[in-house]
Amino acid sequence: xxxxxxxxxxxxxxxxGARKTYEKIEALKSAEQLQFELRKTSCIGMxxxxxxxxxxxxxxxxxxxxxxxxxxxxxxxxxxxxHSPVRDYIVYSDLFEAxxxxxxxxxxxxxxxxxxxxxxxxxxxxxxxxxxxxxRKIASEQISRExxxxxxxxxxxxxxxxxxxxxxxKWKFAFGNQSEEKFVICNADEGDPGAFMDRSVLEGDxxxxxxxxxxxAYAIGATHGVIYCRAEYPxxxxxxxxxxxxxxxxxxxxxxxxxITGFNLDIYIKxxxxxxxxxxxxxxxxxxxGERGMPRKRPPFxxxxxxxxxxxxxxxxxxxxxxxxxxxxxAEAFARxxxxxxxxxxxxxxxxxxxxxxxxxxxxxxxxxxxxFKLGGGIKNDKKFKAVQMGGPSGGCIPAFLSDTIVDYDxxxxxxxxxxxxxxxxxxxxxxxxxxxxxxxxxxxxxSCGKCTFCRxxxxxMLEILERITRGEGVSGDIEKLEELAYQIKDNSLxxxxxxxxxxxxxxxxxxxxxxxxxIHHKKCPARVCRPLLTYQVxxxxxxxxxVCLKNCPVQAITGERKQPHLIHQELCTRCGVCFSKCKFxxxxxx
Amino acid sequence: xxxxxxxxxxTLPPIDSPDLVQLDSLINRYKGKKGSLIPLLQGIQELYGxxxxxxxxxxxxETGIPVSKMFGIATFYAQxxxxxxxxxxxxxxxxxxxxxxxxxxxxxxxxxxLKVRDGETTEDRLFTLESVACLGCxxxxxxxxxxxxxxxxxxxxxxxxxxxxxxxxxSN
Numbered sequence: 001x002x003x004x005x006x007x008x009x010x011x012x013x014x015x016x017g018a019r020k021t022y023e024k025i026e027a028l029k030s031a032e033q034l035q036f037e038l039r040k041t042s043c044i045g046m047x048x049x050x051x052x053x054x055x056x057x058x059x060x061x062x063x064x065x066x067x068x069x070x071x072x073x074x075x076x077x078x079x080x081x082x083h084s085p086v087r088d089y090i091v092y093s094d095l096f097e098a099x100x101x102x103x104x105x106x107x108x109x110x111x112x113x114x115x116x117x118x119x120x121x122x123x124x125x126x127x128x129x130x131x132x133x134x135x136r137k138i139a140s141e142q143i144s145r146e147x148x149x150x151x152x153x154x155x156x157x158x159x160x161x162x163x164x165x166x167x168x169x170k171w172k173f174a175f176g177n178q179s180e181e182k183f184v185i186c187n188a189d190e191g192d193p194g195a196f197m198d199r200s201v202l203e204g205d206x207x208x209x210x211x212x213x214x215x216x217a218y219a220i221g222a223t224h225g226v227i228y229c230r231a232e233y234p235x236x237x238x239x240x241x242x243x244x245x246x247x248x249x250x251x252x253x254x255x256x257x258x259x260i261t262g263f264n265l266d267i268y269i270k271x272x273x274x275x276x277x278x279x280x281x282x283x284x285x286x287x288x289x290g291e292r293g294m295p296r297k298r299p300p301f302x303x304x305x306x307x308x309x310x311x312x313x314x315x316x317x318x319x320x321x322x323x324x325x326x327x328x329x330x331a332e333a334f335a336r337x338x339x340x341x342x343x344x345x346x347x348x349x350x351x352x353x354x355x356x357x358x359x360x361x362x363x364x365x366x367x368x369x370x371x372x373f374k375l376g377g378g379i380k381n382d383k384k385f386k387a388v389q390m391g392g393p394s395g396g397c398i399p400a401f402l403s404d405t406i407v408d409y410d411x412x413x414x415x416x417x418x419x420x421x422x423x424x425x426x427x428x429x430x431x432x433x434x435x436x437x438x439x440x441x442x443x444x445x446x447x448s449c450g451k452c453t454f455c456r457x458x459x460x461x462m463l464e465i466l467e468r469i470t471r472g473e474g475v476s477g478d479i480e481k482l483e484e485l486a487y488q489i490k491d492n493s494l495x496x497x498x499x500x501x502x503x504x505x506x507x508x509x510x511x512x513x514x515x516x517x518x519x520i521h522h523k524k525c526p527a528r529v530c531r532p533l534l535t536y537q538v539x540x541x542x543x544x545x546x547x548v549c550l551k552n553c554p555v556q557a558i559t560g561e562r563k564q565p566h567l568i569h570q571e572l573c574t575r576c577g578v579c580f581s582k583c584k585f586x587x588x589x590x591x
Numbered sequence: 592x593x594x595x596x597x598x599x600x601x602t603l604p605p606i607d608s609p610d611l612v613q614l615d616s617l618i619n620r621y622k623g624k625k626g627s628l629i630p631l632l633q634g635i636q637e638l639y640g641x642x643x644x645x646x647x648x649x650x651x652x653e654t655g656i657p658v659s660k661m662f663g664i665a666t667f668y669a670q671x672x673x674x675x676x677x678x679x680x681x682x683x684x685x686x687x688x689x690x691x692x693x694x695x696x697x698x699x700x701x702x703x704x705l706k707v708r709d710g711e712t713t714e715d716r717l718f719t720l721e722s723v724a725c726l727g728c729x730x731x732x733x734x735x736x737x738x739x740x741x742x743x744x745x746x747x748x749x750x751x752x753x754x755x756x757x758x759x760x761x762s763n
Contacts, residue, residue, distance in 0.1 A: 015728050015741035047730030193725035194687030231633070231670055232726065234739065273629055274669030276724070290628035292667040308625075351688035351729035358730055389687060425687040425729075439690050443724065449667070554703075581696075581747070 003036040003057040003080065008050065008116060010043030010203050011196075011235050012358075017068055018051035024069040025053070028076050036080060042204030042239075044116035045107075046100060047358035049091050055079055065091035065100070103356060106375055108337060110345050111321045112361045115204030120239050123246040126207040132252060134324035135214050139258040148219040149175060152323065154331035156343030161187055161279065161316030162391065162420040163496070164342075164409040173303035174220040174313040183312040184213055184222040186320055187284060188229040188236070191276035192392030193443065195423030197347040198317035200359050202229070202236035205321065206243035210267065212320030214252070215327060217265045220313050225267035228284055231274065240269055276393070276447035280495045281306075281314050283449065294449045295495035316421070318347055338364035342408030352389070352425040353380045362407070369403040372426055383428035387511070391420030393440045393447075394500035396507025397433060416507040418500065432529035433512040434519050438466040440504035448497065455498030458489040462505060470530040474520035479509060531575040534590050540565040542587035549579035549588065609643045618653050628656065628664055632671060641672040669724075677712045677719040679757060681737050683750075686725030688732040697733050698722055700747030704754060717761060718754065 007013075007022040022040065029038055044052050049065030053075065056062075062085050064075055071089060079085050085093075091100040109115075118125040126132070138148060153168025174182065186209060190198040202209060213225050229237055244267055247253045255264045270288050277283045278293040285307050287293035306312020322344060326334045335343045342364040348371060351357045355377035362371060368388060372378070379385050387397040396417035398405060405411050412419045427436070445459040462485050465478050486502030493499050509516060518524045525533040538549075538558075545563040557573040560566030568579070568588075580588040617634045621627040635646050642665055651658045665671040683698045698709065701720055705713050712719040728734045731743025735750060742753055 011741070012728050012730055015731055015734070015743050050730075190727070191724065193685070193690075194729055195725070196727040196729055199727045232723070271630070271633060272668075273633065273671065275667065287629065288626060290626040290664075292663055349729060351732065352691050357688070357732075392687065423687070423729075425691065427691055431691050436691075439687070576699075577696075 001058060003055065004039055005036050006039040006041050006054040008042065008044045008052040009040050010200060012043060012047040013050045013052065016050035020069045021051045021053065021067050021072045024072045025076060028073065034080055040119050041116050042120045043200040043359060045112065045359040046091065046103060048356050049100065060095040061093060062090050063092040064089045103375055107361050108345050108363050109361050110325050111201060111318050111347050112359065113325065114208060115200060118205065120204050120206055121242050123207060123250065130328060131207055132211055134327035135211055135258050137327060138215065138218060139260050145175065145219050145221065148215065148327065151331045152326060155326045155334040157319065157322055157326065157334065158342065158409060159316060160318035160421065162394065162418060164419060167315060167319055170303065170313060171216065171219050173301065174311050177304055177311040179311050181224065181310045182220060182222040183307045183310055184217045184220065184225045185284065185307065185312060185314040186213055186227040187279065187314055187316050188227055189272045189279050189284065190230060190421065191279050192421050192423050194351055194392055194425045195421050196349045197359060197422045199233050199236050201317050201321050202233065203239055206240045208321045208324060209317055210243055210247055212323035213267060214265060215323050216313060216315065216320065218263060222313065223264055225265060226288055227267065227269045228272055228288060229269055230272040237269060237271065277449045277497050280497060283495065284314065285312065294451050297494060339406065339408040341410055346407060346422055348422045348424045350376050350424050350426065353383065353428040354426040355380055364408045365406045367404050367406050368398060371407065371424065376426065379426065379428050383430065386429050386431060387427045387433070389425040389427065389436070390423070391418035392423050393444050394418055394496065394503060395420045396503045397436060397511065399511040416503065416510055430527055432525055432527035433508040433515050434466065434470055435529045437505045437508045438463065438470055441466055444497065444501040452493045452498055454489045454492035455501065458485050459501055461485055462502065469516065469519045472523045472533045476520065478520055479516055483509065528590050531577065534575050535570065536568050536573055536575060536579060537589050537591065538566050538568055539587045539589050542585050544585055548582050552578050552582045554578060608645060609639050611645055611649050613638050614646060614649055618650060622654055628661065632661065632665055636671060640676045641674055677716045679717060679737050680719045680721060681735060682721050682723045682726065684726045684734040685722045686729060688729035689734055692732045694733040696747045697735060697745055697750045700751055701754065704751045717758065
């Protein structure tokens, strides 16, 4: 076989310099007339080892990590020219034990079945891996629309955007409403900070999302498709546009597609303009219609009256990507994975203080501990695991002592967090939970559309209290006040944003009340994050008197002679932390 | 509600009034099409880097959409800017992963080095500093994006160095 060299060109890879790596290999190939096929793919999931280059030859598969342009030269020279793989840089191989073999082997890839394998801009490569086989199967076996819906229903697939509503049920409702025009919408407005699953799927395997939408459109009888994608994902939009164009050219979109008479479908992209609330169905619809993205009362549900008042079905990117697999392999094959009420797999974006940050797909039911320690490789710099944030601004912090919680919708809900779209931000002992709560409230306060008073004003009031606490001005009764406001906001908001906005505060109060109390009563931040509560001092024994901190202090709060220990004058110190970051001798202590 | 953020921005002296002729093809493309106000505003911003007051007025005059409605949309969505921006827009990510890995330090260092606050433009109109919710490159946190280039695993000092290099490139 012809050796292939594949470079991972997802957003993360490109940010890490993969484009330079690709260009270097391309230049080498043409300059030395090397015999191999140079390919592009998207996110392989191992973001922490980017840029990644995979070499596949007669002997097997070798994945090289951290391949910058220089390393690329060495790898190509040794592996391709001298046929001797460079073991030191190999992170995964199917031939021998490599450092990251576990990361790949512990995953079950349904959604990410093609990500990192195919060139996302090539329809042929998607079709080479069973692409568009599911819709062809429906067409050739003349599977009825009811049967397709039934298969999805039996698979147990639940909405992967965070709501967790049964996908099959949703389709059934939209199917049941008669109309000449119906819409199928793909929600790709991944606004949750700390989550990048949908981006990776769209960048890595856009056709799988299109095929999922085509199947949904067939099932419910939709005539138009819309992908609502956030404008912050330019690469995803570019690749989606290419995929849509290819599908039209091949006749996979258009009139009487896949030989099914009367099955007409077009799909176009609507770029979001940056509003977290547009992840909510009715707000998303308002935004597609060109209005301010404000949610409205349900019922009527979108399945009855959605986009342009027509029956509309909205699913998330990951949900759609599951569909072709379910149709091809059957509901039972899908339901084999997961727990009683949460079937299949879930993609998680691991980030924060975890060693292996990246994209993982695991069967539902795996424990949080396994996700973070087995796949995630544990905590960076051997620090202590404190909590994991799930569900973003709508979710909560699950503390370390609950790390045996399994990941499925109901178990995660029981902790006070939510499964959400799949962001997992890991926190260690240096993360302050009060600051975390403040961070999320700041986010939801800005993103509240302003329609409901409790969400608009309540989040602001909560934020003010949290800011006060982190400044060291907390007073007794603040915690109770926060809780009272939280429940009122939850009860009196129309949409999911307001109903869940207090979750980060409630979960941190529930599990880390002592930290709130330390801030309020003792004016201390145990994690040493909230600056107004810190005291910077010079360790007289370690200080060499180099004068670096003294020169860099923006408020001249440090005095001292050369080669004599310095002193920080507390009444002048603004606690900016510059001295701490500049000191080369660890002589500045924080307490 | 983001209104506060828009009002707080320091305004630089006005630049020459924008060339509105460029708007014609945009207006023709979207005129009368339902649901096209957001793409239209996105198009205007692509042309000028922001939405000039004159553009609101011209579009309103030719399409009949009230300025108030357009302004309502433009202030609702984070993407739209109502002030001219610098040549390079620095987007500092403040997503969760970046936040726990000290994105604040990046913003503060840049604010100090550029002598602007979040959302403002430097006097030489070279840089606009913005903080954004999430760029989706969480594994490289903390991250910033300038143009279409993403810089990861930053420290405050490195961020300043990157800015200095861009400035150096501009002056050559």
